[in-house]
Amino acid sequence: DTEVTQTPKHLVMGMTNKKSLKCEQHMGHRAMYWYKQKAKKPPELMFVYSYEKLSINESVPSRFSPECPNSSLLNLHLHALQPEDSALYLCASSQKTSASSDTQYFGPGTRLTVL
Amino acid sequence: AQTVTQSQPEMSVQEAETVTLSCTYDTSESNYYLFWYKQPPSRQMILVIRQEAYKQQNATENRFSVNFQKAAKSFSLKISDSQLGDTAMYFCAFTDRGGSEKLVFGKGMKLTVNP
Numbered sequence: 001d002t003e004v005t006q007t008p009k010h011l012v013m014g015m016t017n018k019k020s021l022k023c024e025q026h027m028g029h030r031a032m033y034w035y036k037q038k039a040k041k042p043p044e045l046m047f048v049y050s051y052e053k054l055s056i057n058e059s060v061p062s063r064f065s066p067e068c069p070n071s072s073l074l075n076l077h078l079h080a081l082q083p084e085d086s087a088l089y090l091c092a093s094s095q096k097t098s099a100s101s102d103t104q105y106f107g108p109g110t111r112l113t114v115l
Numbered sequence: 116a117q118t119v120t121q122s123q124p125e126m127s128v129q130e131a132e133t134v135t136l137s138c139t140y141d142t143s144e145s146n147y148y149l150f151w152y153k154q155p156p157s158r159q160m161i162l163v164i165r166q167e168a169y170k171q172q173n174a175t176e177n178r179f180s181v182n183f184q185k186a187a188k189s190f191s192l193k194i195s196d197s198q199l200g201d202t203a204m205y206f207c208a209f210t211d212r213g214g215s216e217k218l219v220f221g222k223g224m225k226l227t228v229n230p
Contacts, residue, residue: 042206042220088158104218106160
């Protein structure tokens with residue numbers, strides 16, 4: 001089973017709203033990722049959590065705040081977003097062992113629209 | 116820094132035909148992984164095939180196979196007996212085995228399979 005789930009599927013929010021995106025995996029993977037993807041472009045890495053600790057922050061604005069409450073769950077808290085933040089937000093996970101290929105498995109994404 | 120290049124932005128093929136998608140990459144690493152991901156209009160990023168650089172044998176997955184030329188740093192994807200469901204964006208991606216946790220994507224290529 002290589003399933004990563006994301007909720008919600010769609011989200012519309014105003015620039016003053018606070019919302020959260022949720023990602024879950026039950027494959028025992030120890031690395032989880034957030035990506036932002038604009039139409040017809042490849043995904044852009046935002047954050048990486050490795051063993052529940054933030055290991056990479058790709059200089060993402062502070063209006064995006066990641067959280068990893070446990071090894072199966074990854075959240076992305078959103079506050080005071082801008083219209084240009086509208087995009088597909090993808091979550092991924094990988095095994096993160098020395099013997100693994102670190103193959104990343106992606107969730108279906110949350111389509112975010114900021115008005 | 117590693118780079119991945121997909122020089123063909125778009126291709127179309129007739130159903131049941133064979134099509135080859137090209138990808139080249141640049142790295143100073145000797146041990147790494149290469150991937151092809153497919154992203155249909157539903158936007159879910161799906162792993163198609165994976166190649167480990169230290170394996171000389173080309174990976175195959177049903178109708179999908181790769182031609183991995185390590186010296187030339189080339190990693191093309193061949194899709195045999197194309198089906199309508201193969202219509203999607205295809206991304207070539209690279210990650211090293213050093214645990215960098217970063218997946219480097221090409222710009223992607225839009226494949227359309229026509230009936």
